[in-house]
Amino acid sequence: MSQNPVRIGLIGCGTVGGGVAKLLREQRELYVGRLGVPIEVARVLVRDPGKYGSNPHVSAELFTDDADAFFDTPDMPIVVEVAGGVGHISQYTRRALEQKKHVVTANKTLLAQEGPELFAMARGQGVSIAFEASCAGGIPIVNAILFGLSANHVDALYGILNGTSNYILTAMTRRGQSYAAALDEAQEKGFAEADPTMDVSGQDAAQKLAILASLAFNTRITGDRVHCRGIDKLDLADIGFGAELGYDIKLLAIAESDGGGEGISLRTEPCFIHKDQPLAQVLGSYNAMSVYGHAVGQTMYYGRGAGALPTASAVVADIINVASGWYPHAFGALNVWPDRHGVAQIADPDDLRSRFYLRINAKDMPGVLAKITAILGKAKISISGVSQHEYGAGRFVPLVLITDVAREGDLKRALAHIALLDVISGSPVCLRIVDLPSD
């Protein structure tokens, strides 16, 4: 076995890139032991090389802001992109592929938008793209779907793919904090960014879901096809009422091959799940993904979805897998990447069939419940449970209803109708109850 090191080019040296550099330096001997040859950083492309003069893991002279110099670096068969974003990063990725360099990337946004095109380009050039770090950080979920579960028709994915949201929901659920207070705390502790929109809106999770669902269902799905609803409008009252019924609230990224209607149902939204479900025990900033296969049944993968070293763990495993040659071999031999498949048919969100939790602020007076259930009944929505949580004759009090399985479009129309009643205050709250398959 040759002792020549594998030399990588690094694009970006922020949190994740710094973690990669640290692992490669500190664990050099471990990786030599496993791969047979050392992995070395040949060049680092960053916006401001001056900032990295005292980086403890990479010599200052390896940093450059000159893309031409970076791509001219000789003997650099792998480019590792940990900068994030699209635009010029997409151009760098394409340039690496044009040069027949393998790409290891942590960039979910890029892959959720341009994945199939980039995979096809890599295939045409005889190289590969490895992207374990793009979804759920250190959890080897891409690997599990591609190589561990390939004997299965995947029925569904249910994931907690955004650590920021899960941290906030855990603080609300377990410590009774308001959304605003929990977000403040997450920002203070570094679990949320100054602008948390991508995280709390569900869009970050939607991008990861699009990538994983593409692999699980052997099809092409872009991030913008995922129906998104965030956690920023959640009320503590609903979390409490749900808990009384045995449910925990989670921001779930869901892909179901048969969620009702035609095509794959793709959604990211706050949902109630039974508190005995393993996913309900995923707390704080942890991530998890449940994959249901027709043969294997339920499997779940749990771990840190972000952070310098957990994400670098996935990036470096990809580097080892690419450098050893097995991943490029698999990339060429198996038809499990989305460039080999057509565009997915996505179900209309209104066609989703599910149970729902409803909270309606209704006047505490005779006949109100009858009015509400009459409207629901006309829409063919039956109710399996009702509870009124406060009493005050003539005042508005919260009325909680649990529906049987209903079509979401029908329910939305009925709720719009109910909201117009003069015995109702504000908009009804509607949250999906996900009955995870069990046995």
Added chain:
Amino acid sequence: MSQNPVRIGLIGCGTVGGGVAKLLREQRELYVGRLGVPIEVARVLVRDPGKYGSNPHVSAELFTDDADAFFDTPDMPIVVEVAGGVGHISQYTRRALEQKKHVVTANKTLLAQEGPELFAMARGQGVSIAFEASCAGGIPIVNAILFGLSANHVDALYGILNGTSNYILTAMTRRGQSYAAALDEAQEKGFAEADPTMDVSGQDAAQKLAILASLAFNTRITGDRVHCRGIDKLDLADIGFGAELGYDIKLLAIAESDGGGEGISLRTEPCFIHKDQPLAQVLGSYNAMSVYGHAVGQTMYYGRGAGALPTASAVVADIINVASGWYPHAFGALNVWPDRHGVAQIADPDDLRSRFYLRINAKDMPGVLAKITAILGKAKISISGVSQHEYGAGRFVPLVLITDVAREGDLKRALAHIALLDVISGSPVCLRIVDLPSD
């Protein structure tokens, strides 16, 4: 891409083999889509071919009890061993390797005893052995350790690797059944065999742990090196007292790189873990494995550890991975299989340092606790909690003590001493409390 099918030879056609045959027939098109070529059963070696005349998934004429005929089958580059056991099955495995056939196996007993020798033999012949199904059934944990977590020094494995035991413990914990009643129920429902010894003694889990720890720590470990203690002596009273303190009991298979003492600590035993730990939520016949890596932190893998289709899911994924060529490439290129490493240094079980739960049936009279704690104190074991659960002057009542971190050998000596006191009845009960690393 060639349209020639990949032809496999199947050794054994019981529960797992039947599941493999079913998947290969029913999902033929799915696998053609992923692999590019069909997978076909070329020959099946069984003890009594007459039994399989009406097998719905394999033609009767493919069954044989003639090993020579089986191994003479032309164009059969992969042998899939799902018969289990050692002895002649080991001979068949060697014969396949001698013929330069790849081996896919679900045989934990064989690999836990002869793995390194078989891996070395495969390597010498230029073929590979894939064995995802040998550990934790359908959970792709071998794949995760070998290819997903390779950037990590693994610190520890904590697994629930025996579904029978977990089913029994769940029935005891959640439904208050006695061990005997829970075992009866497990046998009725097909979750336990008529002779449940391998499962409830911890030996089955020990074999799987030996294989997984070999991969995680890059070393050689045989199943007989794992310190085993079963669940068959567990008393409901201890489960109840533990629950009051916030703990659930689990049969854990544990490999720790630093459990105290020199070398790797390897154990399978009933342990208390905090009920908020994800492992505590693994119920019924499910399996799970937590892997702690120095970079990634805690990861966990959850799913069905046994059963026809979950296990066949892992076997067929291995067939796809071998047939596509990537797994053989990896097997040759990476040094992560135990034949490339030396024999592990195993820590003396007595050197384990942990907290412990103790129950001592002691006379309810002044001075008794002082006698017990004096003996423990002399052995340098300090107590962080004491509770007496019944009162009855002069009678024997259960006294529960929680120790601080102590060396197990010291504790055992002290308990032997305590058992001799005339104010004590029966043997003290001692269960490890595993404080899973968290952050």
